[in-house]
Amino acid sequence: xxxxxxxxxxxxxxxxxxxxxxxxxxxxxxxxxxxxxxxxxxxxxxxxxxxxxxxxxxxxxxxxxxxxxxxxxxxxxxxxxxxxxxxxxxxxxxxxxxxxxxxxxxxxxxxxxxxxxxxxxxxxxxxxxxxxxxxxxxxxxxxxxxxxxxxxxxxxxxxxxxxxxxxxxxxxxxxxxxxxxxxxxxxxxxxxxxxxxxxxxxxxxxxxxxxxxxxxxxxxxxxxxxxxxxxxxxxxxxxxxxxxxxxxxxxxxxxxxxxxxxxxxxxxxxxxxxxxxxxxxxxxxxxxxxxxxxxxxxxxxxxxxxxxxxxxxxxxxxxxxxxxxxxxxxxxxxxxxxxxxxxxxxxxxxxxxxxxxxxxxxxxxxxxxxxxxxxxxxxxxxxxxxxxxxxxxxxxxxxxxxxxxxxxxxxxxxxxxxxxxxxxxxxxxxxxxxxxxxxxxxxxxxxxxxxxxxx
Numbered sequence: 001x002x003x004x005x006x007x008x009x010x011x012x013x014x015x016x017x018x019x020x021x022x023x024x025x026x027x028x029x030x031x032x033x034x035x036x037x038x039x040x041x042x043x044x045x046x047x048x049x050x051x052x053x054x055x056x057x058x059x060x061x062x063x064x065x066x067x068x069x070x071x072x073x074x075x076x077x078x079x080x081x082x083x084x085x086x087x088x089x090x091x092x093x094x095x096x097x098x099x100x101x102x103x104x105x106x107x108x109x110x111x112x113x114x115x116x117x118x119x120x121x122x123x124x125x126x127x128x129x130x131x132x133x134x135x136x137x138x139x140x141x142x143x144x145x146x147x148x149x150x151x152x153x154x155x156x157x158x159x160x161x162x163x164x165x166x167x168x169x170x171x172x173x174x175x176x177x178x179x180x181x182x183x184x185x186x187x188x189x190x191x192x193x194x195x196x197x198x199x200x201x202x203x204x205x206x207x208x209x210x211x212x213x214x215x216x217x218x219x220x221x222x223x224x225x226x227x228x229x230x231x232x233x234x235x236x237x238x239x240x241x242x243x244x245x246x247x248x249x250x251x252x253x254x255x256x257x258x259x260x261x262x263x264x265x266x267x268x269x270x271x272x273x274x275x276x277x278x279x280x281x282x283x284x285x286x287x288x289x290x291x292x293x294x295x296x297x298x299x300x301x302x303x304x305x306x307x308x309x310x311x312x313x314x315x316x317x318x319x320x321x322x323x324x325x326x327x328x329x330x331x332x333x334x335x336x337x338x339x340x341x342x343x344x345x346x347x348x349x350x351x352x353x354x355x356x357x358x359x360x361x362x363x364x365x366x367x368x369x370x371x372x373x374x375x376x377x378x379x380x381x382x383x384x385x386x387x388x389x390x391x392x393x394x395x396x397x398x399x400x401x402x403x404x405x406x407x408x409x410x411x412x413x414x415x416x417x418x419x420x421x422x423x424x425x426x427x428x429x430x431x432x433x434x435x436x437x438x439x440x441x442x443x444x445x446x447x448x449x450x451x452x453x454x455x
Contacts, residue, residue, distance in 0.1 A: 020044055020090050022098050023067075033072035034059070038090050041066050048088040050074075061088075112139035114190060116147060117156050117173050125172075125179035132185070139186040141253045142177065144242055145196075152222055153196030157245060161238050163198050177246055186250040188336060189242045193235050193318075195256035197222040206231050208265035211295040216266055223260040226314050226355060227270040235318075236325050243329045251334030252326060253369065257318065258340075259311060259355035266292050270314075277310050278303070312357040316364055319356075323365035336367040339386070358386045 021039040036046050046061035046069040057077065061069035069090075089099040113132065120128045132140070146154045146165055154165040156173045164170060180187050199206050200222040208219035208226075224231045239252055259265060271288045278284045286303070294301035301307070323335045339358060362368055368386050 020092055020096065020098055022088060022090050022100050025086070025088060025100070032074050033070055034061075034074065034086070035064070036061055036069045036088055036090065038067050038069070040092075042092060044069070045091045046088070047091075048086060051085040051087070059088075112141060112186075113137055114141045114143065114147075116143040117176055118146075118168075120176070121169070121172055125176045128176060129179050129183045129185075132180075133183065137185075139188070139250075140180055141188050141190040142180070144173070144189050144246075145191060147190075147192065149222070150197050152192055153198040153200075157242075159238065160241060161234055162196075181248045187246075187248075188251045188253040188334070189239075189246070189249055190253040190255060191235075191238065191242075192255050193257040194224045194226050194231065194259075195222050196224060199224060199231070199234065203230075207267070208260060209267040209270075210261070211263045211266045211292050213296060216292060219260050219264050221260060223256075223264065225265045225267045225269055226257075226259065226311075226318060227265065227273045228267065229269070232318055232321070236321060239322060240325060240329060243326065243333070249330070249333065251336060251367075252322070253336045253338065254319075254322065254366075255338040257337060257356070258315060262298060263295050266295055273314070274307065274310050277313075278306060282306065311355040312360055315356040316360040319361045319366050320364040327365075334367050335365060336369050337361060338369045338371055340371050362386055 020042065023037040023039045025034060025036050036048075038044060038046070043063070046063075048059045048061070050057045050059060057074075059071045061071050064070040087099070089097055091097040144155065144157055145162060146152055146156070151165060153162060155162040156165055156168055156170065158164065158170055177187065194208075204218075206224045206228055208223040210217045210219050226232070242252070243249055271291050274291060275286055275288065278286055284303075291303075291307075294303055295307065298304065319335070319337070326333050326335050339356070339361075341358075358368070370386065
């Protein structure tokens with residue numbers, strides 16, 4: 001255990017900056033213990049607990065020096081785990097308390113952050129790099145376009161296809177990217193593929209359509225039609241533009257490369273494409289009106305399974321086009337996909353929401369980034385399909401773990417973080433744990449930085 005514990009590194013996930021301040025935590029590998037360093041000279045009660053999947057141990061730290069508290073002899077008391085969560089608190093005589101939460105891992109994982117440049121502007125890029133390096137981060141999903149409504153799809157760089165985010169200093173994006181690459185970070189361009197408010201507002205013909213009992217309506221939340229060739233063309237042009245504009249990009253991270261919900265999309269392109277697909281695949285002719293009415297019925301419709309299959313193939317074909325386009329420009333670059341693990345229901349996966357069959361898209365060369373914080377992250381069959389597909393194309397997997405603006409991890413956060421790590425137990429060559437807030441740029445602004453490490 002001493003050897004295994006000696007390899008642990010610490011990534012501070014959250015902190016509460018109330019006095020007394022905990023400066024950092026380090027491993028005393030010789031004594032097989034943990035040191036907590038506080039900024040204030042005084043007598044504090046320092047305590048905490050180590051948690052792992054299936055157990056925990058409470059810790060009481062003894063004062064070893066003016067600002068140092070230590071607990072020893074942990075090796076013989078702890079199981080051989082790849083991953084621990086360490087909670088530490090320091091409390092003074094007046095009840096003022098600072099608490100921290102650390103991830104301890106044995107070097108099996110690489111940590112990344114979803115980085116919106118607004119989160120750190122106008123911080124000098126060199127300072128951003130230093131903070132990320134100290135946090136143990138080695139990769140960045142860089143928001144080259146905005147994530148938040150109503151600006152989703154507006155660019156933070158000079159794009160020929162998208163409008164620049166209003167008032168944004170595009171020069172900062174280029175400087176920040178260069179600083180990250182010069183420092184050796186892997187950088188992936190994060191893109192919301194079929195969710196884009198700029199295109200949705202300026203090209204009504206691009207909008208996905210929802211079948212309802214009240215008629216056909218525009219899809220809310222700025223979703224575009226994955227079947228529309230013009231939508232797909234612009235998405236591919238933006239991807240190629242980024243690869244050409246930002247030399248050295250390690251890949252593309254696709255997000256929202258899916259349908260919005262069950263009853264989409266019944267735009268003209270989707271309906272006509274489904275009619276052709278059904279005729280070609282099954283020899284069945286059907287009217288456009290029948291499709292719209294059938295989609296409203298949902299799973300009671302006699303062609304519902306075929307509709308699901310068609311949608312999954314639409315998404316898989318886009319992934320295939322994307323992988324081919326990226327490899328043409330940069331053979332070694334990865335195409336990654338943020339994938340919600342929709343459950344297995346009634347004999348098929350809920351492709352009607354996501355539109356993707358996990359096995360199909362991974363077989364097309366997509367590196368899966370599984371969004372384990374989702375309430376759907378419970379279906380072992382879903383993971384089996386992802387791994388079955390990935391075995392043919394890649395040994396690199398990823399998981400995402402989400403925190404909200406509140407930086408203290410809840411029980412739910414910890415549960416999902418364990419899910420992320422357990423997914424890594426497939427023992428790939430590389431595992432990537434992406435940590436981000438639901439409002440990531442706000443999180444970074446309110447609690448700069450989200451991630452920090454001492455020592």
